[in-house]
Amino acid sequence: MPNWPRYFKAIKEPVTLRVDADVLAWYRKQGRGYQTRINRALRKAMMEERMMEERKIAEE
Numbered sequence: 001m002p003n004w005p006r007y008f009k010a011i012k013e014p015v016t017l018r019v020d021a022d023v024l025a026w027y028r029k030q031g032r033g034y035q036t037r038i039n040r041a042l043r044k045a046m047m048e049e050r051m052m053e054e055r056k057i058a059e060e
Contacts, residue, residue: 019038027034 027038030037
């Protein structure tokens, strides 16, 4: 996760998102904060993709 200053708070935007029922059930089973955990997983995937894209550009 990015090392943002403590005072930074990302703007949250409500969305309707369709995910597989078993994926949602797995996150919900973990208890309170499942939406935050889903957001973290999505952010991690986004950051990894960005890093791969940056590496690809740097290799060119």
